[in-house]
Amino acid sequence: MVAGCTTSLLSILGLVLCLGACSSRHDADRQLAASYPRDLGQLAAKLPQEAMARLPEIDALISAAYAHHGPIADMDLRFRAIVAALVSDTARQGQLANLQGLTPAGAILYQRLALAHLDALWPEDYHLTFIGQSLEQLAARPVAETVLTLDAAERTALDAWIQGNHNLVAAQEDPVAFLLDAPDGPIPDFCRRFRALQDERAERAALAVRLDLALIDALLGYAHDLSLANLHDIPHQVRANQGDERLLRERLWAVLDAFLILPEESLDRLQPTYDQYGRLKTALARYREIADQGGWATLRPKRLPLRRGDRGDDVKALQQRLEQEGYGHDLGSGVFDAATAEAVKRYQRTHQFRDNGNVDSRELASLNRSVYERIAQIEVTMARWRMTRVANDSYYLLVNLPDFHGELWADGRLLHRFPVMVGAASRYRSEERGDYIYRDATPLLSSAINAVVYNPYWNVPTRIKRSLDLNLQKDPNWYENNGYEVFRSSGRVERVRQKPGPNNALGQVKILFPNREDVYLHDTPKRALFRHPMRAFSHGCIRVHEPLHLARLLLERDGRRDLDKRIAQALASDRDDWLNLQSPVPIHIEYFVVRVDDEGQVHFNADLYRHDAPLRAQRLARLGQAADDDDEL
Numbered sequence: 001m002v003a004g005c006t007t008s009l010l011s012i013l014g015l016v017l018c019l020g021a022c023s024s025r026h027d028a029d030r031q032l033a034a035s036y037p038r039d040l041g042q043l044a045a046k047l048p049q050e051a052m053a054r055l056p057e058i059d060a061l062i063s064a065a066y067a068h069h070g071p072i073a074d075m076d077l078r079f080r081a082i083v084a085a086l087v088s089d090t091a092r093q094g095q096l097a098n099l100q101g102l103t104p105a106g107a108i109l110y111q112r113l114a115l116a117h118l119d120a121l122w123p124e125d126y127h128l129t130f131i132g133q134s135l136e137q138l139a140a141r142p143v144a145e146t147v148l149t150l151d152a153a154e155r156t157a158l159d160a161w162i163q164g165n166h167n168l169v170a171a172q173e174d175p176v177a178f179l180l181d182a183p184d185g186p187i188p189d190f191c192r193r194f195r196a197l198q199d200e201r202a203e204r205a206a207l208a209v210r211l212d213l214a215l216i217d218a219l220l221g222y223a224h225d226l227s228l229a230n231l232h233d234i235p236h237q238v239r240a241n242q243g244d245e246r247l248l249r250e251r252l253w254a255v256l257d258a259f260l261i262l263p264e265e266s267l268d269r270l271q272p273t274y275d276q277y278g279r280l281k282t283a284l285a286r287y288r289e290i291a292d293q294g295g296w297a298t299l300r301p302k303r304l305p306l307r308r309g310d311r312g313d314d315v316k317a318l319q320q321r322l323e324q325e326g327y328g329h330d331l332g333s334g335v336f337d338a339a340t341a342e343a344v345k346r347y348q349r350t351h352q353f354r355d356n357g358n359v360d361s362r363e364l365a366s367l368n369r370s371v372y373e374r375i376a377q378i379e380v381t382m383a384r385w386r387m388t389r390v391a392n393d394s395y396y397l398l399v400n401l402p403d404f405h406g407e408l409w410a411d412g413r414l415l416h417r418f419p420v421m422v423g424a425a426s427r428y429r430s431e432e433r434g435d436y437i438y439r440d441a442t443p444l445l446s447s448a449i450n451a452v453v454y455n456p457y458w459n460v461p462t463r464i465k466r467s468l469d470l471n472l473q474k475d476p477n478w479y480e481n482n483g484y485e486v487f488r489s490s491g492r493v494e495r496v497r498q499k500p501g502p503n504n505a506l507g508q509v510k511i512l513f514p515n516r517e518d519v520y521l522h523d524t525p526k527r528a529l530f531r532h533p534m535r536a537f538s539h540g541c542i543r544v545h546e547p548l549h550l551a552r553l554l555l556e557r558d559g560r561r562d563l564d565k566r567i568a569q570a571l572a573s574d575r576d577d578w579l580n581l582q583s584p585v586p587i588h589i590e591y592f593v594v595r596v597d598d599e600g601q602v603h604f605n606a607d608l609y610r611h612d613a614p615l616r617a618q619r620l621a622r623l624g625q626a627a628d629d630d631d632e633l
Helices: 006-019 023-034 043-054 058-068 070-074 080-087 104-114 128-140 152-164 166-170 175-181 188-228 236-242 244-261 263-270 275-292 313-324 338-349 361-367 371-386 462-473 527-531 547-557 563-572 613-622
Strands: 395-400 405-410 413-423 445-454 484-489 492-498 509-512 536-538 542-544 577-590 594-596 602-604
Touching (some): 080 188, 104 188, 188 244, 188 263, 188 371, 313 338, 371 594, 371 602, 509 547, 547 563
Antiparallel strands (some): 405 413, 413 542, 445 577
């Protein structure tokens, strides 16, 4: 990624060479010139020593390169402004790389960058190729300086030429510079060696500076992508006041200083600590190993469904496919037996199919997704975990939409996992926007649960009310006859709410958290729908399985006591009962298509609202693979 910048940098260094590294060097040259004997008898003998003294110090060249910012301007740096600000402090210069190559801290970083793929990051995004090439170039150029000498023939030729051009040489203010710059002089090979050594020093200094800058930029990029870009751990008001750009810049500014003090520890602290993230890393390594072994073959059975009792090559191919992904062992008899049926059920349960043990068209399509599709799904999910809104919350409720489950966590321990229904995945194509609109999709958001309402009313949203209004054509009193309260203005129905009761759309309880979309958790009278593995049935709110248990957990952890009587009285009445939480509980509605269970089994869920489709396509493109357009993976 780092573009060549030798020309610009060497032009700066060339200026240093031409004008002298500093004024003291210029004064020294004049003193040397003044010390030459006017008879020039010793000039040939002194020339190699004097030429070596004219070479600029590499340290001076390096300092000049940092000061002029020439490499920064010409390099393809992701965080150019921050890098420039960091290296303006000489204490930070050369801390990751120098003339000898990598410093100890630089070596630690280089090794970690080479392993970035383990976190579903791309090592080439962090200048890894450039760094490797630069190290090879530095290794090919030994640090030991070449000493300029004149061989016997050159010495004889130079003595003779000086004698023959005594007056010309004596007239020069600086005879050494005159001889070294003379293109047609008596020692052209020596002059070429001198200029080559000049260039070698300048190029080596430039290379060391570029390598150091590339490593700093790589560190910032790696830290940004692995965790620092996630600002959800910063209070909302602080982000609003200071701005995300400033906060991110401060984080990146600090990461280099922390790294220079404790390299290993600071890199370890960047690693996401969420339980699922670690499990996904393990799963990613396993699926990459499958890919390295050639992946799995496409199944092409002669007929469907494949079921228990079938036998033959198609069954054997299915058994091999299931074994490759770890859904069974020693299945390859070619007979669809009980073990094969159980392996199919395990596959179905981890891919949101009904676990009937048969392979039909949908299961076949899923089985024929390439291993690269699975890798891309895992990688995208890991990227989503790196940006999760959970951040540093110790007690929170997480709803994972594609997984159709919610989870209540406290201090790294799963307190309760429960099925949910979420917004329907029906969609229409927007002519104006040119993409699909999921009208009922449950939104991704974060908030804090602040109330539990037993025996709730249901305030019918305007969009849903439009469809209910159609019932008025047959029965003008349909609302009143079906348990709704109607609020009219000028004879028109303006607002409708459903009374508490067994038919109420919210069931026996709702759990509230402030949000613009007016979604919440609630019970439902349509509990039979929880038997489906994919449960996208609502208008956007989240229906909870056994919501009374969840509500009780929230209230008990909030310090409520004697809940049995309070809840019984509320449910027996015909009015709602609000219980506000003293300590609101963070809730995060997020989107993780892949989940790894406690047994290490990977669950590949449907990309319900196609949020992952473009991200998955980008990943596959970098792998040189085409993306499948199907949502159900």
